[in-house]
Amino acid sequence: MLKEGMQVYFLVNGFAMSGKVIDLKKTKEHETFSIEGYGGCGGLHILDSSQIHHTIFLSEEEAKKYQDQEQMYLDGHC
Template identity: 45%
Template sequence: MNLEKRVIEVKLKEGQKVYYLIGGFVESGHVIDLEKKPYGYIFRLDSYGGCEGQYTIDESQIGISVFLTEEEAKSHMHEQNRSFPAYC
């Protein structure tokens, strides 16, 4: 079986507005705590967290659960396995 690695070249900026899927809905938030790691980068959203605080999101979620435009997020909102969980 030949698997292709998905490459995402997106440069997020601190404070950038993005859109994400949660519980089948599209929400928006701003990128905070953007951190470069040896394997890529991680970030948090000011509007997505739980009882313990903001959740850390890996760059691999861009194009799956996190989107740069509202239109792209809406086009994927009814697909299974794309939303973040909507509970804490």
């Protein structure tokens, strides 16, 4: 489903943001990846494909549908 360099969307504090998938690693069960420009004090966050449609979205429109639902926000930076 995911591809290296693919644009994905996420919510931080109710704002829709986007970034490109980097460091994509695939196994039989799932995929892990980071988003270029999204990280914290310790560096890039490693995300899991199970977060697609929950905290990571494949379109800006999908992300914006959840702007008022805090449980759909991606954990903030530091």
